[in-house]
Amino acid sequence: MAKYYFIFIVIIFFNCTKPKKIKALNLKYNNSLIIKGETHFNNIAQLTFSGENAEAYFSPEVKN
Structure with a gap:
């Protein structure tokens, strides 16, 4: 039991x-x-590198 107290x-x-x-x-x-x-x-930032599809997301918050 003393071993457990020490640990x-x-x-x-x-x-x-x-x-x-x-x-x-x-x-x-x-x-x-x-x-x-x-x-x-x-x-x-570029999120994909495969080429054909692209999407963009804009945040109206100035904090980001």
Whole structure:
């Protein structure tokens, strides 16, 4: 029974420590879909690569 208490205390100890900060990756990519100076489509992404069908969804919210 003491073995289970020890394991429980060790688990609690490691769960109570501060988590390490994860650094965000600063990846720069070339988005060939956006032309320089374009203001309306500044957050565009290509979802399919097979070619023939295309759909676009626009959100009226400025937050996105």
